[in-house]
Amino acid sequence: MEKIQTKCLIIGSGPAGYTAAIYASRANLEPIVIEGLQPGGQLTTTTEIENFPGYPNGITGPEMMEELRSQASRLGADIRTGVVTEVDFSVYPLIAKTDSGQVYSAQSVIIATGATAKYLGLDDEKKYAGMGVSACATCDGFFYRKKVVAVVGGGDTACEEASYLSNLASKVYLIVRKDYLRASKAMQQRVFDNPKIEILFNTNTVGLFGDNGVEGAHLVKFKGTDQEESLDISIDGFFLAIGHKPNTDVFKQFIDLDEQGYIKTVGVTTATNVPGVFAAGDVADPIYRQAITSAGMGAKAAIDAEKFVISHK
Numbered sequence: 265m266e267k268i269q270t271k272c273l274i275i276g277s278g279p280a281g282y283t284a285a286i287y288a289s290r291a292n293l294e295p296i297v298i299e300g301l302q303p304g305g306q307l308t309t310t311t312e313i314e315n316f317p318g319y320p321n322g323i324t325g326p327e328m329m330e331e332l333r334s335q336a337s338r339l340g341a342d343i344r345t346g347v348v349t350e351v352d353f354s355v356y357p358l359i360a361k362t363d364s365g366q367v368y369s370a371q372s373v374i375i376a377t378g379a380t381a382k383y384l385g386l387d388d389e390k391k392y393a394g395m396g397v398s399a400c401a402t403c404d405g406f407f408y409r410k411k412v413v414a415v416v417g418g419g420d421t422a423c424e425e426a427s428y429l430s431n432l433a434s435k436v437y438l439i440v441r442k443d444y445l446r447a448s449k450a451m452q453q454r455v456f457d458n459p460k461i462e463i464l465f466n467t468n469t470v471g472l473f474g475d476n477g478v479e480g481a482h483l484v485k486f487k488g489t490d491q492e493e494s495l496d497i498s499i500d501g502f503f504l505a506i507g508h509k510p511n512t513d514v515f516k517q518f519i520d521l522d523e524q525g526y527i528k529t530v531g532v533t534t535a536t537n538v539p540g541v542f543a544a545g546d547v548a549d550p551i552y553r554q555a556i557t558s559a560g561m562g563a564k565a566a567i568d569a570e571k572f573v574i575s576h577k
């Protein structure tokens with residue numbers, strides 16, 4: 265297969281990747297976007313987005329990503345399915361290889377591979393994968409209409425997912441390991457005010473049970489203290505909402521990462537430690553992780569890439 269030359273290779277297709285593609289296209293970088301495992305990124309598994317400017321009545325995640333994709337495509341971005349499985353950033357032009365064996369030789373690379381949902385690490389999560397265990401309420405909530413579900417986590421995602429599921433399920437347990445929620449005050453209030461949501465504070469999940477899919481969870485309250493107490497709850501669905509891991513494994517041989525695996529960028533720019541490689545969105549942002557901040561970083565990355573390509577002609 266012949267190597268494909270490009271001025272700008274964008275890896276990932278969330279708000280950061282598509283916005284980078286929009287800017288890079290308008291800067292005549294003729295970008296190629298490799299969409300990755302989840303075209304459109306995490307937002308394709310979100311319900312209503314109310315906080316992205318320009319949508320006064322809100323918009324669903326999949327709809328917004330489709331709009332960003334078509335905007336990038338209309339401006340000339342070459343959007344391709346595929347997953348980057350290997351890179352070589354020790355050479356220039358930079359090299360990236362996809363799962364189909366296609367090799368790209370790029371004058372600049374923008375990494376916008378996002379982050380992936382974390383699991384607790386219980387064997388039962390694997391055992392019941394697709395049989396009651398999910399990390400995406402919007403994808404799988406439909407299956408739990410009038411049933412009982414549990415959501416693990418105390419952040420904004422967990423509260424949002426619990427609220428969403430409460431519109432479908434008959435009851436939602438919110439399993440929180442600390443004695444408080446980490447979510448924003450508004451989100452907390454929404455959960456506290458919802459009669460269908462029961463919050464189990466100071467509670468850890470240690471296992472799941474059921475003969476035909478998940479039928480319940482083994483929980484421990486006040487784990488590791490003298491008040492420790494075991495209890496089981498009957499549930500039909502178990503949803504994880506305990507944060508995300510940045511998708512940086514493919515790049516870690518070349519790119520400097522922080523202790524959590526997020527890409528380190530230089531100052532206020534999107535530059536990484538490798539000249540010509542830039543990073544945008546959740547993959548490089550352990551703090552804000554919003555669609556709008558990711559999109560902003562995508563724009564910055566394309567501007568940084570344009571300057572780099574021009575100065576390395």
Ligand code: NDP
Binds near residue numbers: 384422441445448
């Ligand atoms: P967070 O990191 O904010 O929260 C993760 C939650 O999961 C915490 O309550 C944490 O507990 C808990 N947790 C982590 N590991 C475990 C474990 N092993 N067992 C049990 N519980 C665990 O992640 P989110 O995904 O909720 O949010 C990420 C970012 O995205 C945040 O900045 C958030 O504000 C933002 N966000 C914004 C939204 C919006 O504005 N509409 C919607 C969703 C997310 P502990 O507190 O004990 O560490």
